[in-house]
Amino acid sequence: MIQSMTGFGKSITQLPSKKISVEIKSLNSKNLDVNARIPSQYREKELQLRNIIGKSLVRGKVDFSLFVDITGEETSASVNKGVVANYMKQLSAIVPGNETELLRMAVKMPDAVTTEREEIDEAEFKAIENAVIEALEEINTFRKDEGKALEKDLSFRVNNIDKLLKEVIKIDPERVDAVKERLRKGIADLKENVDENRFEQELVYYIEKFDITEEKVRLENHLSYFIESINSPDSNGKKLGFISQEMGREINTIGSKSNYAPMQQLVVQMKDELEKIKEQLLNVL
Structure with a gap:
């Protein structure tokens, strides 16, 4: 199940003399980048809080804010x-x-x-830790909900590419016949006598050069692997990104080999769907 890197979580804890507010916001990023804003008296605990956040969120540009307001009569x-x-x-x-x-x-x-400067009370810091964990639970719930929407859209786009690939496979025989006819017409326009055996040999070589059987098979495998990866327990946006790159290579090769307008139109549509997939993958954890 994939997750989004976008999310927001907030937690408020009331102590006898202080109100602790924690806010965590995350956006997409290639790696984990935590920007922490906390009161100076808690700086010595910053690394500990960063580790808690890092283990939970894994990846993304994260803004972490800790606010402590005095609500009692005590003051430092x-x-x-x-x-x-x-x-x-x-x-x-x-x-x-x-x-x-x-x-x-x-x-x-x-x-x-x-x-x-007050020493950090262990009970107070434990309350801060719990508030951070509560905010992380909220942001992860947000990420999962966003991930469901992303999963639905990605599956839809992959299914569209699969349908277009089936159309490519369907018209491939027409493409081969069109190439043969174009070559024969070119020879006829030359008004030269041609050795039919030699012509057939050259034709076979030319057709093999533009054969897209391997690309069709590999693209089908990539599409299946993409869906399999989406449905896996882990959310791995980088892995899906690598698969989409491989899909792009096969689609581009089909386009360069097609030499047939109807097939090239289908390839353009596949590229359009793939670009939308890549845009969505930028936000997948």
Whole structure:
């Protein structure tokens, strides 16, 4: 079952004095690229959180945001009273004014407010981990739902290519007859006597040169393998991408060998379906 690389997950956890919000968004990318935005006091745990995200999402451009809001009365910031008083004294000597105005200016000065670095509480970090895991579960559900839509569309496109290939196989005898007739007409226009045995030998060589039997068989195998890979338990967008490249090679070879307008039109339609498949595969995990 394939999955999309696009998804969004969010989790909110309320602690006695803090509200923890986790948001994770992912888009398509060749590899895993995690952009983390977390408060400075949790930086030492960033690598641990990245590992949790990486194991769950595997691939994609991931934006991870952790927000911690203080909801209780506790705070790690405190006013440096001596520094503020000194600032007010200096300011009053420069520009006399009421104490409220002086205080408003003083608290904006450097070191007026100090923030004590708190040690990370293990219970609090466990709550953060659980919030991350919950958000990952939500984003993976989103990815699976998107994957179902992708699977439906990819199967539809592959089925279209298969139908077009059957049309190619159906008109192949007509193509061979048309090539033979074109060669005979060319010889007749020369108004020269031709050794029929030699002509037949050259005709056989020419027809073999433009034979597409191998390409038809290989393309059929690639189409079957593509559907088999879609229905496998794992989601492997890179593998499907490789198969689509092989499909493209066979379709291009059929087009270059066809030398017959009706068949070339079918090849153009197959190429169109294959391009749509490749566009969708860019978003498959």
